[in-house]
Amino acid sequence: MMPSLEAYSLWAETYDRIPNPVLALEERIVAPLLPALERMVALDIACGTGRWLDRMLQRGAAFGAGFDLSGEMLEQARRKPGLRGRLARGDCEAIPLGCGTADLAMCSFLVGYVSNLPQLARELSRIMRERGHLFLSDFHPSARQRGWKRTFRHKETIIEISSSHYSIDEICLALTLEGFELVNRIEPCFGEAERHIFEACGREHLPDESLGPAIFVCHFRKSGKLT
Numbered sequence: 479m480m481p482s483l484e485a486y487s488l489w490a491e492t493y494d495r496i497p498n499p500v501l502a503l504e505e506r507i508v509a510p511l512l513p514a515l516e517r518m519v520a521l522d523i524a525c526g527t528g529r530w531l532d533r534m535l536q537r538g539a540a541f542g543a544g545f546d547l548s549g550e551m552l553e554q555a556r557r558k559p560g561l562r563g564r565l566a567r568g569d570c571e572a573i574p575l576g577c578g579t580a581d582l583a584m585c586s587f588l589v590g591y592v593s594n595l596p597q598l599a600r601e602l603s604r605i606m607r608e609r610g611h612l613f614l615s616d617f618h619p620s621a622r623q624r625g626w627k628r629t630f631r632h633k634e635t636i637i638e639i640s641s642s643h644y645s646i647d648e649i650c651l652a653l654t655l656e657g658f659e660l661v662n663r664i665e666p667c668f669g670e671a672e673r674h675i676f677e678a679c680g681r682e683h684l685p686d687e688s689l690g691p692a693i694f695v696c697h698f699r700k701s702g703k704l705t
C-alpha cells in the first residue's frame with residue numbers, strides 16, 4: 479500500500495490520459511447540478527490535474543483557482559491552456575486561501591485521502607461564502623466492501639493507494655457541524671454512458687448495477703443569509 483503523495487507523484491503522468499469510468503460517472507452526475515457560474519469564484523480543492531477547474535472556467539466562472547499537495551499533479555495541470563497562474567501547492571487541512579473566498583468549491587475524490595476529517599470540514603467552511611455551493615464526491619464506501627480498491631497501473635505494476643474509510647453519514651455530519659446544509663446526496667451506479675470505457679479497458683460487461691453504487695456525490699450549501 480502506497481501513501482497518497484507518493485502514489486500521485488507516480489500516477490500524475492497518466493492520470494488524465496487513461497479513460498477512467500469512475501471520473502466519467504462523476505462528471506455525468508455533477509455537471510448538470512452545477513449552478514450558473516458566470517458571477518462566481520470557483521475553487522478546485524485538491525485539483526490534481528485541474529479536471530474540474532478547467533471545466534468550471536470553460537463554463538464561464540468569473541474567477542477560478544485550484545490547489546493540490548502533489549507537485550507532479552500540479553505540473554500536469556499547468557500544461558492545460560488557461561490553468562497556468564491559477565494553481566498553487568497546498569494542503570487541504572490548511573487551505574492556502576482567505577476566509578469567505580469561494581462561491582463554489584469542488585472537492586472531488588479527496589476525502590478518502592484525508593486523515594483529519596473535522597479539520598478538512600473546518601477549512602472548507604472557512605473559505606466558503608455564505609450560501610456558497612460545495613460539491614463533494616468520492617468512491618462509495620460500499621464499493622470497498624465489495625472488493626473495489628484505489629489502484630492504478632504504473633508501468634507493469636498495479637499500485638494500491640492507502641486511504642481513510644469514512645461513511646457518507648460521517649462525512650455529512652462533519653460538514654453540517656461546520657455550518658453546511660446538505661442539499662442533495664446521490665449514490666449512482668455505472669450506466670450505459672460508461673460502457674465504452676469499460677470496453678476500452680478490455681471488460682465486456684459493466685459492473686452489475688444490482689451490486690450497488692460506485693461513487694457518492696453530495697451537494698452542500700454553506701448556511702447564512704438567503705439572498
Ligand SMILES: C[S@@+](CC[C@H](N)C(=O)[O-])C[C@H]1O[C@@H](n2cnc3c(N)ncnc32)[C@H](O)[C@@H]1O
Pocket residue numbers: 482483486523524525526527528529530545546547548551568569570571585586587588591592
Ligand atoms: C483522486 S485525485 C483527485 C484529483 C482531482 N480532484 C480529480 O478529481 O480529478 C486525489 C488528489 O488529492 C490530492 N491530495 C491528497 N491529499 C491532499 C491534501 N492533504 N491536500 C491537498 N491535496 C491532497 C492528491 O495529490 C491528488 O491530486
